[in-house]
Each structure stands twice: as C-alpha cells, then as structure tokens.
Amino acid sequence: xxxxxxxxxxxxxxxxxxxxxxxxxxxxxxxxxxxxxxxxxxxxxxxxxxxxxxxxxxxxxxxxxxxxxxxxxxxxxxxxxxxxxxxxxxxxxxxxxxxxxxxxxxxxxxxxxxxxxxxxxxxxxxxxxxxxxxxxxxxxxxxxxxxxxxxxxxxxxxxxxxxxxxxxxxxxxxxxxxxxxxxxxxxxxxxxxxxxxxxxxxxxxxxxxxxxxxxxxxxxxxxxxxxxxxxxxxxxxxxxxxxxxxxxxxxxxxxxxxxxxxxxxxxxxxxxxxxxxxxxxxxxxxxxxxxxxxxxxxxxxxxxxxxxxxxxxxxxxxxxxxxxxxxxxxxxxxxxxxxxxxxxxxxxxxxxxxxxxxxxxxxxxxxxxxxxxxxxxxxxxxxxxxxxxxxxxxxxxxxxxxxxxxxxxxxxxxxxxxxxxxxxxxxxxxxxxxxxxxxxxxxxxxxxxxxxxxxxxxxxxxxxxxxxxxxxxxxxxxxxxxxxxxxxxxxxxxxxxxxxxxxxxxxxxxxxxxxxxxxxxxxxxxxxxxxxxxxxxxxxxxxxxxxxxxxxxxxxxxxxxxxxxxxxxxxxxxxxxxxxxxxxxxxxx
Amino acid sequence: xxxxxxxxxxxxxxxxxxxxxxxxxxxxxxxxxxxxxxxxxxxxxxxxxxxxxxxxxxxxxxxxxxxxxxxxxxxxxxxxxxxxxxxxxxxxxxxxxxxxxxxxxxxxxxxxxxxxxxxxxxxxxxxxxxxxxxxxxxxxxxxxxxxxxxxxxxxxxxxxxxxxxxxxxxxxxxxxxxxxxxxxxxxxxxxxxxxxxxxxxxxxxxxxxxxxxxxxxxxxxxxxxxxxxxxxxxxxxxxxxxxxxxxxxxxxxxxxxxxxxxxxxxxxxxxxxxxxxxxxxxxxxxxxxxxxxxxxxxxxxxxxxxxxxxxxxxxxxxxxxxxxxxxxxxxxxxxxxxxxxxxxxxxxxxxxxxxxxxxxxxxxxxxxxxxxxx
Numbered sequence: 001x002x003x004x005x006x007x008x009x010x011x012x013x014x015x016x017x018x019x020x021x022x023x024x025x026x027x028x029x030x031x032x033x034x035x036x037x038x039x040x041x042x043x044x045x046x047x048x049x050x051x052x053x054x055x056x057x058x059x060x061x062x063x064x065x066x067x068x069x070x071x072x073x074x075x076x077x078x079x080x081x082x083x084x085x086x087x088x089x090x091x092x093x094x095x096x097x098x099x100x101x102x103x104x105x106x107x108x109x110x111x112x113x114x115x116x117x118x119x120x121x122x123x124x125x126x127x128x129x130x131x132x133x134x135x136x137x138x139x140x141x142x143x144x145x146x147x148x149x150x151x152x153x154x155x156x157x158x159x160x161x162x163x164x165x166x167x168x169x170x171x172x173x174x175x176x177x178x179x180x181x182x183x184x185x186x187x188x189x190x191x192x193x194x195x196x197x198x199x200x201x202x203x204x205x206x207x208x209x210x211x212x213x214x215x216x217x218x219x220x221x222x223x224x225x226x227x228x229x230x231x232x233x234x235x236x237x238x239x240x241x242x243x244x245x246x247x248x249x250x251x252x253x254x255x256x257x258x259x260x261x262x263x264x265x266x267x268x269x270x271x272x273x274x275x276x277x278x279x280x281x282x283x284x285x286x287x288x289x290x291x292x293x294x295x296x297x298x299x300x301x302x303x304x305x306x307x308x309x310x311x312x313x314x315x316x317x318x319x320x321x322x323x324x325x326x327x328x329x330x331x332x333x334x335x336x337x338x339x340x341x342x343x344x345x346x347x348x349x350x351x352x353x354x355x356x357x358x359x360x361x362x363x364x365x366x367x368x369x370x371x372x373x374x375x376x377x378x379x380x381x382x383x384x385x386x387x388x389x390x391x392x393x394x395x396x397x398x399x400x401x402x403x404x405x406x407x408x409x410x411x412x413x414x415x416x417x418x419x420x421x422x423x424x425x426x427x428x429x430x431x432x433x434x435x436x437x438x439x440x441x442x443x444x445x446x447x448x449x450x451x452x453x454x455x456x457x458x459x460x461x462x463x464x465x466x467x468x469x470x471x472x473x474x475x476x477x478x479x480x481x482x483x484x485x486x487x488x489x490x491x492x493x494x495x496x497x498x499x500x501x502x503x504x505x506x507x508x509x510x511x512x513x514x515x516x517x518x519x520x521x522x523x524x525x526x527x528x529x530x531x532x533x534x535x536x537x538x539x540x541x542x543x544x545x546x547x548x549x550x551x552x553x554x555x556x557x558x559x560x561x562x563x564x565x566x567x568x569x570x571x572x573x574x575x576x577x578x579x580x581x582x583x584x585x586x587x588x589x
Numbered sequence: 590x591x592x593x594x595x596x597x598x599x600x601x602x603x604x605x606x607x608x609x610x611x612x613x614x615x616x617x618x619x620x621x622x623x624x625x626x627x628x629x630x631x632x633x634x635x636x637x638x639x640x641x642x643x644x645x646x647x648x649x650x651x652x653x654x655x656x657x658x659x660x661x662x663x664x665x666x667x668x669x670x671x672x673x674x675x676x677x678x679x680x681x682x683x684x685x686x687x688x689x690x691x692x693x694x695x696x697x698x699x700x701x702x703x704x705x706x707x708x709x710x711x712x713x714x715x716x717x718x719x720x721x722x723x724x725x726x727x728x729x730x731x732x733x734x735x736x737x738x739x740x741x742x743x744x745x746x747x748x749x750x751x752x753x754x755x756x757x758x759x760x761x762x763x764x765x766x767x768x769x770x771x772x773x774x775x776x777x778x779x780x781x782x783x784x785x786x787x788x789x790x791x792x793x794x795x796x797x798x799x800x801x802x803x804x805x806x807x808x809x810x811x812x813x814x815x816x817x818x819x820x821x822x823x824x825x826x827x828x829x830x831x832x833x834x835x836x837x838x839x840x841x842x843x844x845x846x847x848x849x850x851x852x853x854x855x856x857x858x859x860x861x862x863x864x865x866x867x868x869x870x871x872x873x874x875x876x877x878x879x880x881x882x883x884x885x886x887x888x889x890x891x892x893x894x895x896x897x898x899x900x901x902x903x904x905x906x907x908x909x910x911x912x913x914x915x916x917x918x919x920x921x922x923x924x925x926x927x928x929x930x931x932x933x934x935x936x937x938x939x940x941x942x943x944x945x946x947x948x949x950x951x952x953x954x955x956x957x958x959x960x961x962x963x
Contacts (some may be wrong), residue, residue: 033732036778037897038889044772044901045885051912052878056871058919062830063867145831 065113065144087176087215091190091203093225094260094435099190100180100204100270102197102215105153106172108162111146114169118142121167125150128161141169153177178204180270186228188283189221189262189382189433192270200273201281203433205383220435222258227251230549231261235518238542239265242523242533248284248412249542251550252515254420254506256441257429259380260514262286262413287384289409290500290519293486294348294468294535295419296405298456298504300357301345302422303368306452309359312577315340318351325397329354329404332485340578345459346467348483350404357403358396365399371447372418372428374410379430386411405484412502416517419504423460423480423512426453458564458575458586461509465564466579472505472540476558477551480509481543483535488522498522503539507547510589513556518542562587600665607954608664609887615880616660616931616946622861622873623932624649630846630860631853631934645853645934652936656943663947664954668896671948675722678715678944685712686753711937713754713762717906718945720750721769725898728777732894743774760798760805761913761925767791768909773902777894809923825849826856826918829863830870837866853934855926858918873932874915880946881908887953900952903945 091100108129115121118141126132129151140148153175154162162170178193191202199208207219235247251261264284268276282288304310319336322329331349344352357365369375377385389409391398401407410418413431421428427444436442448456460480463469468483484502487494502519506512523538525531532538551558564586575586624646631645641647666674689712724743731739747770754763771787779787798805829845832838843863846852852860862870881904888900907930914929916922928938 033778034892034894034897037776037894040776040778041885041889041897041901044776044905045882045889048881048885048905048908048912049878051908052874052881055912055915055919055921056874058916058921059830059862059867059870059874062827062919063834063862063870 087212088178088193088197088199088204089211089215090218091211092218092220093223093228094221095224096220097225098181099186099221099223099225100178100193102176103179105175105177106156106159107152107175108150108154108159108170108172110141110148110150110169111171112141112143112148112169113146115141121169124165124167125162125170128165129154129158182225183269183271184267185225185232186223186262187267187270187276188264188285188384189223189259190270191383192273201384202283202382206381221433222253222260222435223262223433224251224260224553226553227261227550228263230553231516231546232263232265232267234542234546234549235263235265238518238520238523238538241526241528242520242538243526244520244523244538246279246284246521248288248517248519248521249546250285250413250416250515250517251546252416252420252431252517254424254512254515255429256436257417257420257431257444258436258441259413259431259433262433264288283382283384284519284521285412286378286380286382287386287411289386289389289411290502290521291406291409291486291488292415292502293405293484293500294350294353295415295482295484295502295504296402296408297345297348297353298419298422298460298482299369299372299374300353300360300365300403301341301459302448302452302456303365304356304360305341305455306448307360307364307368309364310341310356312341312455312575315578316344316352316355318344318349320351322351322354322400324354324400325395327397327401329400342459342462342577342579345482346463346579348404348468353404354400355403357399360399362394362396362399365402366394368447369402369408371445372421373430374408374414374418378411378414378417380413381433388414405486412517412519415502415504416515419482419506419517420512420515421447422453422456423506423509423515424453425450454588455575457506457509457512457589460506461561461589462564462577462579462586464505464509468534468536469503469505469540471536472503472544472547474507474544474547474551476560477507477547477556478509478559478561479505479507479544479547480512481505481540483540485534485536499533501533501535501538503535503543505540505543505547507551508556508559508561510559510561514547514550514554516543516546516550518546561589604661604665608950609883609953609955612880612883612946612950612953615876615883619873619876619880619931620653620656623857623929624653626857626861626932627853627934629841629843629864630857633847634853648936649934649939652939656939659940660943660947660950663944664950666948666951668893668899668952671899671951672722672726672895675719675726675948679719679723682712682715682719683750683753686716686757689713690753690756713757713759714937714941715944716750716754717762717766717769718903718941718948720746720766721773721902721906721945722899722948724770724773725895725902728773728898729893729895732777740774743770758802759926760802761927764795764925765906765909765913765927767794769902769906772905772909773898776898776901822849822851822856823917823920823924826859827920829859830867830919833863833866835867837862837864837869840864854928855914855924855933856918857933858915858929861932862918877908877911877930880904881911884949884953891953896952900949903949903952907942907945907949 088102090098093099118138121141122134122138125137126134132151137150159172176197178197180190189202191204192200193204194200199205199211211219231249231251235249239247247265249263250259252259262285266280268280305312315338317338318331329350331351333347335347335349339347339349339352374388375390377387391407398407417428417431426446426448428447429444430442457480460482461478464473464479464481469481472479472481481504486500487496488498488500490498500519500521501523502517504515504517506515518539520538523533525533529537564584574588576583577586627649628646632642635642635644727739727743730737750766751763754766771791775784799809825845829843841864843860845863846860849856849859861873884900884904888897891897910927911930913922914927917924928935930942
C-alpha cells in the first residue's frame with residue numbers, strides 16, 4: 001500500500017480534485033470536525049499529563065521510600081530460597097570421612113524503614129555482635145532502605161542473642177555455606193565452590209551438576225584421607241629441607257588406577273580460596289607438565305623389550321657421546337664403556353637410552369607412548385588437566401631425547417598412570433578420583449605383555465637395590481622404582497641449577513599394589529645430600545618415608561625379599577643379567 | 590535566545606523564527622543528556638562482550654550528526670512535503686521490513702535488523718513515524734470527503750504493519766504502533782462506541798499475544814507475579830533507583846550497569862537514577878512531558894485536521910515510548926523492548942525519532958508562509 005496510491009484513489013473519484021473539494025466543507029462541517037478533533041486532542045494530552053504525573057510519583061516512591069512492592073526483600077528472600085534449593089551434596093573419602101560439606105547458616109539483615117532510633121539499635125546490636133563496625137551499621141540502619149545486610153553467616157548462639165533483642169527491624173535469611181573441614185589437605189582435588197554455591201575448581205566444579213542434582217547422596221572419592229595426610233606432610237617437609245619452589249605427589253592403586261592421594265604444593269585453604277595466589281591455586285599434579293627425565297627410561301626399556309627391538313642380554317657402547325643433528329647427548333654419570341640393558345637402566349645412561357629409542361624408531365615409540373596414555377590429556381575427573389607437550393614435527397632427535405625423558409612434557413598423574421601399566425601386568429587404567437567397588441572397576445587397555453611387565457618389576461627392584469634409587473628402600477615393603485632428574489629450560493637452553501627431581505616407586509615390588517610418585521620442583525641440595533639435588537638424593541627418600549608410613553595402613557603384610565642376586569632362584573621367570581662385570585640372577589615376581 | 594535578526598530571510602533565519610524554539614531546545618537537552626548517559630552506562634557492556642571501552646558511545650556520537658541533519662531538513666518541509674516524504678519512507682520501510690523477514694540477521698530470536706555497511710539497521714523503526722503521518726492523512730481526507738474510504742484503507746494498512754511486526758516478532762513496537770494508530774483514530778473523532786470496541790479488540794490482541802507468543806507470556810506472568818520467575822532486570826533496576834536516592838551516587842559511581850545487560854539501551858533510565866538521582870530523573874520526565882504537552886498545545890491551535898492528527902500521532906508515539914520505557918524500569922508495566930527517546934543508545938531509533946520530531950517541528954511551524962491547504 002502506497003501513499004501515492006491513496007492519493008490516486010482519491011483522484012479517481014468523480015470530482016476532478018476531490019482532495020481540495022472540501023474547501024467548502026472546511027468552512028462548513030469541517031469546523032465542527034476540527035472542534036471534535038481539538039476536544040479529543042485535549043483528552044489525549046490530559047492522559048499524557050496524568051501518565052507523566054504517575055511516573056513522577058512512582059519515581060519519588062522508589063527512589064526515596066524504597067520499593068513499596070517489597071521487591072528487593074522479595075529478591076533476597078527468593079535468593080535465600082534459591083540457596084536452600086541449591087544445597088550441595090557432601091564429598092567424602094573412600095572411608096566415608098568428610099572432605100566437603102554444607103552448613104545452613106543464618107544471615108542478619110535489617111529493614112531500615114522499621115528502625116526508629118538507629119544509634120540505639122546499633123548500640124544494642126554491638127552488645128551481642130561486638131565485632132560490628134559501629135559507624136557502618138549505624139549508617140545502614142539510618143538509610144531508610146527496605147533491605148540492608150548487617151552480617152552474614154551467624155552462629156546459632158548469635159542468632160538467639162539477636163532474636164532476644166526483640167528488634168522488629170532485624171530479620172534473618174537462611175544461607176548455605178560450603179565448609180572444607182580439612183582445610184588445605186586435599187585442596188587441589190576437591191577444589192572449591194564460590195559464594196553463589198557453584199563449583200569453581202576441582203571435583204566441586206567437575207561434578208557441579210551431580211552435587212546440586214542429588215544433594216542427599218554424598219559423592220565418594222577414591223582418596224584415602226590418611227594417605228593424603230602422609231603424602232602432604234612428607235612432601236611439605238621435603239619442600240622445606242630442599243627449599244623447592246613446589247612439589248607434586250600421587251599415590252595410585254596400580255591395579256585400578258584409583259588415586260589414593262594427590263598433593264600439589266604450595267596449596268591453599270579452600271574455605272578461603274581468595275587468599276591463595278595463582279601459584280597456590282595451580283594443581284601441579286594434573287595441570288603442570290614437566291620434562292620428566294630418567295623416569296621415562298622405564299618406558300623406553302619396556303617398549304624396546306616388549307617390541308623385541310632388543311633383548312635383556314643386549315647392550316650399547318656408551319664410550320662416546322652420541323652426536324645427532326647438531327646435538328650431543330652425554331651421560332650424567334658417565335660409565336664410558338659398553339653397558340647392558342639393565343646397566344643402562346640402573347645407571348641411567350642417556351646415551352644408551354637414546355640408542356635404544358633410535359633402535360625402536362619414531363613410529364613404534366609413538367605408538368607405545370600413546371598406549372601408555374602419554375600423548376593426550378590424562379582422563380582424570382578434574383577440570384584442571386594439562387595437554388602434554390609433544391614434539392611436532394617428531395624427528396629422530398626427538399625420538400632419541402624422549403628415550404631419556406626430554407623433549408616431551410607430561411603431567412605427574414599421567415606419568416604415574418603410565419608407570420603403573422608397566423608393573424601391574426601390562427594393563428593401563430585411566431587414573432580416577434571416584435570410588436568404585438571392586439566389581440565396578442573400569443576395564444583397562446593392554447599396553448605391554450605380562451612377561452615384559454615382570455621384567456620391568458625386576459629391573460625396577462634392581463634400581464632400588466643397586467642403582468640410583470637406593471634411598472627409597474624401606475624395611476618390610478620391598479620397593480622398585482626409577483629416579484628422574486631433569487633440567488628446566490632457562491634463557492639459554494637447559495639450566496643446570498634448576499631441576500625437576502622425581503622418583504616413582506612401586507610397592508611391594510614382588511606383587512605391586514600402590515605406586516608413589518614424588519616430584520620436587522627446583523630442589524636445592526643441602527648438607528645431608530652433599531649438595532646434590534637429583535631425584536635419587538631428594539625425591540627417593542621421600543618416597544621411602546611415604547611407603548614406610550602408608551604400608552602399615554594399606555593392610556599389606558610386610559615381607560623381606562632377598563637382595564637381587566643373593567637368591568639362587570631357579571623358578572621360571574628368573575632373569576640372568578650382566579651387572580658391572582658379574583652375572584647376577586633376578587628372582588621372578 | 591540567540592540573536593537572529595527578524596529580518597534575516599536566509600534559510601536558517603526563517604527556520605529559527607518560524608520553528609518552535611522551545612521544543613528544539615528541549616530535544617537538544619534530551620539528546621545531550623542521552624549522550625552523557627550512554628557514555629556512563631555502556632562501557633561495562635562493551636567490556637563484557639569484548640568491544641572497546643567506548644565502543645557504544647562512539648557509535649552513538651556517529652549517529653548524532655545525521656540525526657540532527659535529518660531533524661533539521663525535515664523540519665523545513667511544508668505539511669504537504671511532510672506527508673509526501675512520509676509516504677515515500679513508509680513504502681521503503683515496509684519493503685525493507687519484509688526483506689528482514691527473508692534475509693535479516695537473527696538477533697536474540699528476532700529478525701529485525703539489516704546489515705548495511707557495518708551498521709545494523711532496523712527498518713521497522715522508520716515505519717512508526719511514517720505510518721502515523723500517512724494514517725493522519727487518510728483519516729483527514731475521509732472526514733473531508735465522505736466518499737473517500739480513508740478509514741478502511743487506514744485499517745488495512747494498520748493490519749499489514751502490525752502483521753509484519755508480529756512476524757519479526759517485535760511485540761513492543763506493535764504495541765506502540767497500535768497505540769498511536771488508535772489514538773489518531775480517536776482524535777479524528779471516532780464515535781465513542783467504536784472507541785470501546787477497539788479497546789476491547791486491543792485487549793483481545795494482547796491476550797492473543799499472551800496465548801500464542803511464549804516470551805510475551807513469560808514477561809506478563811513475571812510482571813503479575815514476580816515470585817513465578819526471574820525478574821532480575823527489573824529488580825536490579827528498582828535497586829538502582831533506590832540506591833541513587835535524591836542526588837544519586839555520582840557520575841560513574843553506579844554499579845547496576847555492571848549487572849544489567851541492557852543498561853545502555855532499555856534500562857538506561859535506571860542508570861540515570863542510580864548515578865544522578867531523583868532530581869535529574871524528574872527533570873528528564875519534565876522534559877519529555879514538556880515536549881509532548883507543548884506539542885499538543887500547538888497542534889490544538891492548528892486549523893488543519895491533517896496537521897492536528899499527524900502532530901498528535903507523532904507526539905503520541907514519542908510520549909508513549911518514553912512513558913512505557915520509564916514505566917518498565919519502575920516496574921509499572923511488564924518488560925518490553927523499547928528505547929527511551931533521544932537518551933538510549935541505538936542508531937535506528939535515534940534517526941527514526943529525529944525524523945518524527947522533525948516532522949512535528951515542520952507541522953507546528955508558525956507564519957512560515959508555507960501554509961498548505963491540506
């Protein structure tokens with residue numbers, strides 16, 4: 001429809017100029033039409049005047065008297081109801097101890113319109129709540145607003161005392177408050193919930209919907225509070241004595257992947273997450289990635305044996321540093337001779353491990369690392385999970401350095417889960433923080449053969465018996481493991497003074513149940529270690545002490561295994577190895 | 590006022606002496622306050638959606654010059670010129686509105702905008718003033734020439750416009766267009782029995798919107814019973830006025846703009862209330878009332894039914910939009926998407942209002958010698 005059409009429709013009428021034919025009407029009947037129009041315009045204008053007056057009145061009402069429809073109080077009360085509806089389920093450890101719970105607390109507010117004497121009311125309030133700031137509270141009470149907070153989260157005793165004042169302007173709203181009774185103990189695992197009762201980190205965030213959706217059913221974790229306590233205490237002691245900037249630790253059930261303890265230091269109090277700085281809030285155990293160094297040789301040896309690239313009796317010449325594409329690979333404690341596979345492992349020869357990795361080749365190495373779960377983020381139930389740093393492109397030099405744990409950075413939880421697969425018979429389980437009954441354990445994925453896994457147990461036992469991991473040895477609980485010492489990358493390549501020192505230990509090594517990983521970030525040597533800050537000197541003793549304390553809690557009967565070589569075992573699986581010029585026999589377990 | 594000799598017969602001089610200067614000054618004041626308010630209210634929204642701190646403010650300023658130019662140019666027209674311009678604008682805007690249904694960008698569930706050279710443009714904004722003028726013309730012809738079916742054409746046109754708005758869907762604008770159209774019909778002398786009937790149909794229309802359009806239903810439910818759902822924006826808005834009190838918290842001191850998604854547009858009045866307080870809010874209401882009532886007063890003195898109806902319709906549109914927007918922020922009516930004229934951020938709305946008020950100024954000029962026989 002077009003204005004011009006209208007016009008032409010008019011033009012098509014019988015009168016040649018219909019629009020203007022009304023000149024007479026304008027003077028005649030048009031006069032009354034204009035009068036009607038004027039009356040109607042006057043009515044419309046009056047209605048507008050009325051509308052603007054009502055609006056002004058409402059403005060005065062809302063701005064000066066608070067809102068008469070009590071919408072603000074209604075908001076707060078609805079907010080209170082919403083908070084009550086938003087109850088969160090408790091989080092408990094494997095034995096049922098509380099890790100996180102919710103308390104209903106009462107918060108005090110005032111309807112200042114009902115206050116008659118602000119100063120007197122304030123004075124009476126101060127008698128029962130002495131910590132209130134007098135001036136602020138008096139101003140609030142004198143504000144004339146319909147809703148002002150006085151104090152959040154009062155104890156029942158305080159609530160009773162305020163009620164006894166009998167002041168009609170004071171009232172309470174129920175609020176939910178999240179409480180972490182063990183403070184920082186498992187801060188990074190549990191995470192925390194914010195003031196609005198929504199999970200912001202850790203399990204609280206990962207299971208936010210579940211915790212809100214079924215507030216009556218506690219969420220049971222695989223954590224064991226006792227293990228957690230031991231691990232954190234020993235790690236904290238090590239951080240202090242070696243002046244490390246941080247530490248991470250994991251205790252893992254090797255048969256299920258269930259995480260029994262996970263610690264990251266420095267940590268924070270989840271009851272007051274705001275007080276933790278970024279460093280403290282950071283979960284090194286799952287979100288930190290590190291070049292692990294020699295612990296990776298376990299993977300290299302395992303894959304080379306499993307793939308048949310080498311035999312246990314083979315070895316490599318390590319007299320000369322390995323030169324490869326402008327890089328030179330040297331040994332830390334150079335033996336400078338031909339080394340057998342067990343010798344490469346327990347003396348931690350970089351040259352030997354690199355040659356072994358090159359014998360495997362890039363493709364096979366990558367396939368095995370993938371089976372060990374080291375090329376993707378760890379599938380653990382935390383939001384804070386790191387993507388491992390893997391080389392791209394993956395050249396021969398990368399293959400060689402990955403052989404001894406450089407050029408690839410993974411998270412501690414990932415390393416722990418991978419090593420567990422080497423010793424438990426060759427099955428990789430996803431690391432998990434949720435409690436599962438024995439019959440509901442998730443099936444794992446075969447990574448290496450049971451036979452290779454047995455050999456790895458024997459070799460790891462040898463590391464603790466004769467190699468770099470001697471300080472992890474524990475009476476009653478035979479330990480196998482591997483040390484790792486990696487230099488951090490500084491401004492000009494690797495920095496020899498900034499180390500990541502670690503030890504991954506498994507006990508009892510004859511029939512592994514738990515894996516204990518300890519990683520210290522930039523430890524400094526002290527008098528007891530003769531200035532050394534390597535994994536064998538700093539991390540291995542921590543693992544030994546943790547095992548000595550959690551062993552008795554784990555229900556594993558203590559045993560004494562004979563020293564490797566002393567046992568003249570003849571049963572199948574016995575391993576003859578060439579060690580430092582003499583042949584010794586390793587018992588099968 | 591500004592010293593322009595009465596004898597100055599230049600374009601500007603003639604304009605100055607014939608136009609209603611008080612209305613021009615009031616509109617300029619509103620526009621100035623609006624620019625300040627957009628500067629105060631929009632940075633948190635711009636920051637939140639990742640644009641530059643003053644993104645909205647800069648774009649608002651970019652639209653001020655063309656808006657002023659449109660208003661000035663249109664105010665120079667004679668009543669005949671106004672009605673011709675309005676018919677052209679109406680045709681173009683209707684075509685573009687139909688186009689938005691087919692090719693427009695969908696924003697927050699509605700197809701109302703067209704992308705033109707980096708700016709999104711809402712053609713239906715232009716329908717409002719143009720339709721008011723065209724309807725005034727149709728009503729006035731019918732009154733003067735009984736044979737001409739102006740009322741019927743106006744009814745048909747009205748149904749088409751409301752139909753397009755309902756399809757977009759733009760319920761708020763449909764309400765304004767219906768209100769203006771009805772007010773004009775009323776001013777044209779519609780018998781009171783028909784007034785009653787149309788009010789009934791209007792209520793039925795709102796009922797149909799309530800029954801058929803879920804978001805309309807939710808808004809009305811929330812207004813009638815705040816407990817039934819989330820009335821967050823309105824609650825925040827009321828708190829803003831309340832915390833502003835008599836003199837406000839001071840420019841830039843407001844907090845509500847940090848939590849209101851539409852602080853720079855539909856809820857800008859709440860930001861004014863919080864930062865500048867009751868007195869400034871009352872002054873703004875006063876300015877709006879002044880423009881509307883003064884316009885009506887001048888329209889009543891006109892001798893042409895078309896001018897009365899057109900000016901009355903345009904002023905109704907302006908006043909209704911201002912009243913409804915402020916009433917929403919004060920929880921007097923249910924929420925609906927509607928900008929506060931000359932104050933809110935929004936390019937299309939500013940240009941459309943400049944067009945509308947330019948036409949009001951043109952229609953209410955005195956002694957210009959351009960009197961038409963319409």
